[in-house]
Amino acid sequence: MSAQLSTTDFPPLKNDLIIRAAKGESVDRVPIWIMRQAGRYLPEFREMRSKQSFFELVQNPQLACEVTMMPINRFDLDAAIIFSDILVIPQALGMVVEMLPSKGPSFPSPLIVPADLAKLNKDCDVKKELGYVFEAITLTRHTLQGRVPLIGFSGAPWTLMSYMIEGGGSNTQSKAKAWLYKYPEESHELLKILTNVIIDYLVEQVCAGAQLLQVFESHAGCLDHTLFVKFALPYIRVISKRVRDKLKERKVACVPMIIFAKDGHFVLEELSQSHYEVIGLDWTIKPQQARRICGDTLTFQGNLDPCALYASKDDLTKMAKDMLSKFGYKNYIANLGHGIYPDIDPENVKHLVDQVHKISQEMIQKDQTTTN
Ligand SMILES: O=C(O)CCc1c2[nH]c(c1CC(=O)O)Cc1[nH]c(c(CC(=O)O)c1CCC(=O)O)Cc1[nH]c(c(CC(=O)O)c1CCC(=O)O)Cc1[nH]c(c(CC(=O)O)c1CCC(=O)O)C2
Numbered sequence: 001m002s003a004q005l006s007t008t009d010f011p012p013l014k015n016d017l018i019i020r021a022a023k024g025e026s027v028d029r030v031p032i033w034i035m036r037q038a039g040r041y042l043p044e045f046r047e048m049r050s051k052q053s054f055f056e057l058v059q060n061p062q063l064a065c066e067v068t069m070m071p072i073n074r075f076d077l078d079a080a081i082i083f084s085d086i087l088v089i090p091q092a093l094g095m096v097v098e099m100l101p102s103k104g105p106s107f108p109s110p111l112i113v114p115a116d117l118a119k120l121n122k123d124c125d126v127k128k129e130l131g132y133v134f135e136a137i138t139l140t141r142h143t144l145q146g147r148v149p150l151i152g153f154s155g156a157p158w159t160l161m162s163y164m165i166e167g168g169g170s171n172t173q174s175k176a177k178a179w180l181y182k183y184p185e186e187s188h189e190l191l192k193i194l195t196n197v198i199i200d201y202l203v204e205q206v207c208a209g210a211q212l213l214q215v216f217e218s219h220a221g222c223l224d225h226t227l228f229v230k231f232a233l234p235y236i237r238v239i240s241k242r243v244r245d246k247l248k249e250r251k252v253a254c255v256p257m258i259i260f261a262k263d264g265h266f267v268l269e270e271l272s273q274s275h276y277e278v279i280g281l282d283w284t285i286k287p288q289q290a291r292r293i294c295g296d297t298l299t300f301q302g303n304l305d306p307c308a309l310y311a312s313k314d315d316l317t318k319m320a321k322d323m324l325s326k327f328g329y330k331n332y333i334a335n336l337g338h339g340i341y342p343d344i345d346p347e348n349v350k351h352l353v354d355q356v357h358k359i360s361q362e363m364i365q366k367d368q369t370t371t372n
Pocket residue numbers: 034035036037038039040041049054067068081082083084085086087099103104105153168169170216217218262338339342
């Protein structure tokens with residue numbers, strides 16, 4: 001249905017705060033969005049999910065668009081993120097991924113030995129395999145009517161590699177890390193396959209209408225500095241460079257890119273030199289320390305502890321104030337330091353969003369009055 005929708009002629013943007021913040025431009029209030037903002041903490045999502053499996057929702061552009069719009073219709077958020085998952089890439093490469101109740105993602109046939117790489121559909125046609133994501137993006141851009149920008153996303157190569165080997169979530173990632181020590185060459189081979197698919201996937205998302213891109217390196221924290229620099233960082237860097245080059249070749253305007261390496265404070269300096277406009281921060285690093293490491297020109301995103309949303313509204317206000325006073329209102333996008341948990345009260349999300357806007361607006365107005 002959305003195949004007939006234009007991928008170039010979209011309704012004009014009415015709220016460009018997040019794009020301005022990503023580029024380091026002035027804002028009249030700090031933008032905020034929430035990782036996993038469409039999902040299980042919303043009763044309307046649970047209702048829809050009770051009738052369809054997770055991947056049925058993701059693979060149906062109409063339903064993915066509806067889910068993406070749920071938090072936008074509820075809260076005064078400054079961005080939408082397309083409803084999907086990082087694990088659609090292993091699926092595009094031919095792996096079966098199931099979402100099991102109370103267990104999460106599960107791969108019935110994970111990669112066990114390097115010979116298993118032969119099973120992957122390495123030259124997969126991203127446009128064909130993941131066409132439903134691009135359709136959902138185009139449909140959502142039109143449905144948004146320019147209310148807020150739409151973010152596209154992908155998992156980073158190391159994080160996806162670890163899922164494909166572990167076969168699901170893992171506290172240690174020991175099976176995947178064993179590959180890095182035992183089979184470094186084949187690990188690089190797999191990381192290159194993933195990188196090529198991710199680049200095409202992100203480029204197509206922008207061509208379909210995504211206005212920012214986030215790359216999730218969710219499993220950064222289980223690597224040490226040496227392993228990260230060898231097996232994760234080079235691919236993160238290639239992605240930002242090649243996505244920009246490919247968009248230029250296709251004469252499509254580049255969009256700001258966000259890198260979020262969870263628990264990756266030990267590589268912040270390297271990430272700050274990786275050509276992403278925005279660095280996502282989890283809650284384990286002090287804002288001032290991150291600034292010292294990365295300098296003043298990059299934009300930060302984060303870093304409220306997702307559990308802060310269990311606090312009382314008064315305490316949440318105090319935490320929002322503290323976060324804004326430490327990050328400042330320039331070069332900053334408010335967000336959690338990881339995805340929102342399923343048992344959070346949506347009322348607290350509304351409170352956080354409204355408080356970030358109110359407090360930052362007051363800070364900006366106060367500074368303008370003192371400089372005038
Ligand atoms: O809001 C939106 O529109 C997009 C939401 C979104 C979903 N997955 C991701 C996003 C983007 C975003 O975070 O805003 C991306 C994502 N999927 C997984 C990870 C790794 C991780 O969580 O460590 C990421 C990156 C996010 C990050 O680092 O914060 C992998 C994953 N996918 C699902 C699970 C199970 C779960 O219970 O959460 C996991 C983690 C498994 C593990 O390793 O422990 C399934 C899933 N993906 C999304 C949803 C909706 C929701 O959050 O409620 C779900 C739950 C599915 C269900 O059971 O209904 C959407």
